[in-house]
Amino acid sequence: MRIFFSCLFCVTLIGCAGGDAGKFGPYNTSSDGEDKRLMLNGYDPVAYHTTQELTRGKPSISTQFDGVVYRFGSEANKTEFVKSPDRYVPQFGGFCANGIVYGIPWGGDGDQWKVIDGKLTIFGGQASRNYFLMSREPNMTLAQQYWRDEVSGSNTIWQRYKRLVLRVPHYKTGAQLEAEWQQSRQQPLKPASAQ
Numbered sequence: 001m002r003i004f005f006s007c008l009f010c011v012t013l014i015g016c017a018g019g020d021a022g023k024f025g026p027y028n029t030s031s032d033g034e035d036k037r038l039m040l041n042g043y044d045p046v047a048y049h050t051t052q053e054l055t056r057g058k059p060s061i062s063t064q065f066d067g068v069v070y071r072f073g074s075e076a077n078k079t080e081f082v083k084s085p086d087r088y089v090p091q092f093g094g095f096c097a098n099g100i101v102y103g104i105p106w107g108g109d110g111d112q113w114k115v116i117d118g119k120l121t122i123f124g125g126q127a128s129r130n131y132f133l134m135s136r137e138p139n140m141t142l143a144q145q146y147w148r149d150e151v152s153g154s155n156t157i158w159q160r161y162k163r164l165v166l167r168v169p170h171y172k173t174g175a176q177l178e179a180e181w182q183q184s185r186q187q188p189l190k191p192a193s194a195q
Contacts, residue, residue: 009103013082026156027068028094028108029120034057035069045070045088046077047121054111065089088120092147095156096124098132100143102171105156116140131177134184140150142170 002191029037040057047055047099058069059076064070065085072078073124081088096107107124114121114129114134123129132139146168172180 020167026093026095026105026151026154027066028105029068033057033073035062037068039068039070039092039094042071042112044073044077045090045120046080046137047073048113049088049115050077052115090122092117092122092143092151094122095151096128097121097143098123098128098139100147100151101132101139103146103150103166104160105151105154106160116151127174127178127181130181134177180184 027037027039030041032038032042035042042059043056045058047053055073057073059071061075062069062071063078063082065081066089070081070088070149072081074105090108090113091097093105094108094110095105099106101107107125108122108130110122112123112125112129114123114133117140121132123132132143136161144161149165
């Protein structure tokens with residue numbers, strides 16, 4: 001009976017949620033004033049690359065790309081974005097990269113981030129950022145695989161619940177990740193000659 005109601009719940013979710021899919025995939029957007037699909041909570045996507053600081057974009061300096069709105073702190077940043085938007089849009093639709101490692105499009109507010117290999121990567125919080133960067137290369141490979149094969153173009157609510165129930169083989173709980181993070185911090189540094 002529990003399985004029946006779980007399936008019914010999932011079917012209901014599919015019908016209720018249209019997803020937030022643009023041309024290249026779903027996006028983690030918010031709403032602010034006239035901007036109903038605002039990316040990065042209004043932070044300037046170019047400033048992450050140029051000043052490496054959070055810069056609040058202005059509603060009066062904005063543009064749309066792939067159905068979502070980006071705001072900028074200056075006209076120069078907007079011009080730069082318009083010239084090559086693919087360089088500045090966040091990876092994984094602005095969702096937390098650590099969640100995408102598990103096929104779960106969730107979180108990501110723009111205030112926890114890192115530019116990795118020239119691409120803006122967003123995290124759902126400091127802990128998620130720590131966990132992702134702890135095994136950066138394997139995590140990036142997994143995130144790119146799940147983004148490409150499952151998440152991009154999907155109904156994000158359906159995908160989220162699917163992967164919360166049907167977990168990926170490498171799934172780790174928050175407690176397991178925290179224990180690994182704490183252990184990694186306690187390991188002594190190797191002498192320079194051993195590195």
